[in-house]
Amino acid sequence: MAQRDFVDAFNDCVQRIAAGESLDACLRRYPQYAQRLRPMLQTAFSLRLLRPSAAEVRQEQELIWQQLEQRLPAATKTRPLGARRRLLPLIAALIALLVLLTATWFVLTRPDLPPDELPVELRTATPLLTNTPTATLTPSPVPSDTPTATLTPSPVPSDTPTYTVTPSATATETATYTAIPTETHTPAVTPTATDSPSPAPTATVTPLPPPPTATFAPGCGAPLSVEDAIVRVLEIYPNTTIIEVRQRERFNMQVWEVRTSHDIRVYIDVACGTILLIEDHNDEDGDEDQTAEVTETPPNDPPDDDSGGGNHGDDGDSDDDDDDDSDDDGNSSHDDDDDDS
Amino acid sequence: MIILILPDTTPDMTLLERAQQGDREAQRAIYNRYFEPIYQFVRLRLEDREQARDITADVFLDFFVSLRRGRPPRKNLRAWLFRVARHKIYDHYGARQRLATTSLEEWMPSDMADNPETQAMQAHRLERVRRALQQLSEDQQEVLVLRFGQGLSLQETADLMDKSVSAVKSLQFRATAALRRVLGEEGT
Numbered sequence: 001m002a003q004r005d006f007v008d009a010f011n012d013c014v015q016r017i018a019a020g021e022s023l024d025a026c027l028r029r030y031p032q033y034a035q036r037l038r039p040m041l042q043t044a045f046s047l048r049l050l051r052p053s054a055a056e057v058r059q060e061q062e063l064i065w066q067q068l069e070q071r072l073p074a075a076t077k078t079r080p081l082g083a084r085r086r087l088l089p090l091i092a093a094l095i096a097l098l099v100l101l102t103a104t105w106f107v108l109t110r111p112d113l114p115p116d117e118l119p120v121e122l123r124t125a126t127p128l129l130t131n132t133p134t135a136t137l138t139p140s141p142v143p144s145d146t147p148t149a150t151l152t153p154s155p156v157p158s159d160t161p162t163y164t165v166t167p168s169a170t171a172t173e174t175a176t177y178t179a180i181p182t183e184t185h186t187p188a189v190t191p192t193a194t195d196s197p198s199p200a201p202t203a204t205v206t207p208l209p210p211p212p213t214a215t216f217a218p219g220c221g222a223p224l225s226v227e228d229a230i231v232r233v234l235e236i237y238p239n240t241t242i243i244e245v246r247q248r249e250r251f252n253m254q255v256w257e258v259r260t261s262h263d264i265r266v267y268i269d270v271a272c273g274t275i276l277l278i279e280d281h282n283d284e285d286g287d288e289d290q291t292a293e294v295t296e297t298p299p300n301d302p303p304d305d306d307s308g309g310g311n312h313g314d315d316g317d318s319d320d321d322d323d324d325d326s327d328d329d330g331n332s333s334h335d336d337d338d339d340d341s
Numbered sequence: 342m343i344i345l346i347l348p349d350t351t352p353d354m355t356l357l358e359r360a361q362q363g364d365r366e367a368q369r370a371i372y373n374r375y376f377e378p379i380y381q382f383v384r385l386r387l388e389d390r391e392q393a394r395d396i397t398a399d400v401f402l403d404f405f406v407s408l409r410r411g412r413p414p415r416k417n418l419r420a421w422l423f424r425v426a427r428h429k430i431y432d433h434y435g436a437r438q439r440l441a442t443t444s445l446e447e448w449m450p451s452d453m454a455d456n457p458e459t460q461a462m463q464a465h466r467l468e469r470v471r472r473a474l475q476q477l478s479e480d481q482q483e484v485l486v487l488r489f490g491q492g493l494s495l496q497e498t499a500d501l502m503d504k505s506v507s508a509v510k511s512l513q514f515r516a517t518a519a520l521r522r523v524l525g526e527e528g529t
Contacts, residue, residue, distance in 0.1 A: 051381045065372060
């Protein structure tokens with residue numbers, strides 16, 4: 001207890017002397033410890049004398065200041081706080097802009113975006129006819145200048161032929177399918193998801209730009225989809241097989257050219273669903289296709305007379321050479337004038 | 342009668358704000374105010390004068406850089422400077438760096454006659470104190486140098502040494518008693 005009091009007396013005197021009280025004055029507060037406190041306090045405060053000479057301090061002070069001015073010339077030119085505060089909004093805006101640009105770039109360059117919308121569009125077609133071909137649409141990731149689709153009959157009962165339509169087109173090209181309104185369609189083709197490839201013969205569906213949105217004719221309700229075109233042909237030729245369907249320009253309009261296993265080609269107006277022309281390429285003489293002019297009109301709207309009328313002999317397609325898909329058949333040298341009428 | 346005053350300078354925040362805004366005179370004023378205690382503290386821990394110069398320059402360089410970056414010490418400038426100096430000494434020479442063992446002549450104040458404390462202090466006694474101080478533990482040396490040699494307050498010393506105020510009180514008593522004991526042994 002006495003030692004504790006002595007320690008407290010020592011610390012108290014240290015504080016008082018540091019605050020300006022004299023050593024003797026503090027010792028008078030603790031007369032019982034004065035004899036022990038005095039040498040301790042003198043020893044402790046004598047440490048103040050342990051310091052370099054004043055001359056050394058002055059020399060070093062000036063020398064170090066010169067070093068500081070050389071090492072940090074801008075240290076004495078610190079930017080005022082107000083200037084920094086004024087820059088804060090600008091810095092924040094730049095950061096926000098950078099973040100926005102980065103996000104935009106990331107979204108635009110995402111490789112995992114859907115390659116095309118074609119399968120989605122075609123799958124949304126509402127099946128109505130049960131005993132009609134079933135089509136499975138499988139997008140092909142292979143880019144192609146000429147978007148094509150493969151129509152593959154599946155090995156199912158003969159009454160219900162199943163087709164696998166495998167379009168291969170770029171995302172841009174297949175985007176033309178998305179413009180096809182499907183809510184008004186009643187396709188007989190039942191889209192089903194088929195993973196197993198069909199070993200059956202393969203037909204090619206060749207939809208071509210321009211986009212069907214441009215094929216809306218005045219008064220026509222909706223453009224004809226590929227399924228609708230197939231259905232219409234199968235209604236006329238129920239015992240045939242669709243070999244190829246492609247969209248092309250004829251008669252100054254977009255048409256579906258549906259080719260059957262009997263080498264019959266049916267041209268249907270995409271805009272209104274009008275069957276414009278039926279060509280029979282099974283003609284024995286082979287030099288002139290049997291062409292049937294069809295005046296059928298869809299129930300909702302009459303066809304465009306400018307393209308639907310007349311005998312549209314199209315001998316340019318008689319060679320079945322589909323390699324020239326990119327070259328519009330309507331512009332081939334041996335197409336008749338009806339193409340341009 | 343001996344009157345000893347321990348300075349306990351409160352940070353001049355106005356001066357600090359002026360220095361932060363680029364006021365050259367304020368910067369120089371801060372430097373002049375705190376150079377001597379920092380240099381003495383460093384010099385007491387290092388044997389070499391040039392080393393002490395480099396360390397002290399680094400301490401103030403850090404201070405001016407902090408001003409430039411808008412992060413000056415907010416609370417206690419003196420304690421901040423001492424803390425930086427202490428860390429730099431430890432970084433460069435390790436925590437076991439003992440007191441300098443330079444000759445007494447380098448440490449004898451040139452103006453001893455004007456100093457009232459020295460009237461009761463003989464030159465040979467100063468040398469004895471220095472030697473005795475070197476025999477103490479690191480903590481004891483440091484608390485004596487900071488509290489009595491540089492006049493830091495209890496709180497400043499506690500902050501600097503990462504100890505409580507009561508711990509510093511106990512430590513400074515034990516250190517003083519130990520110093521007295523060593524001096525007594527040397528005197529016998």
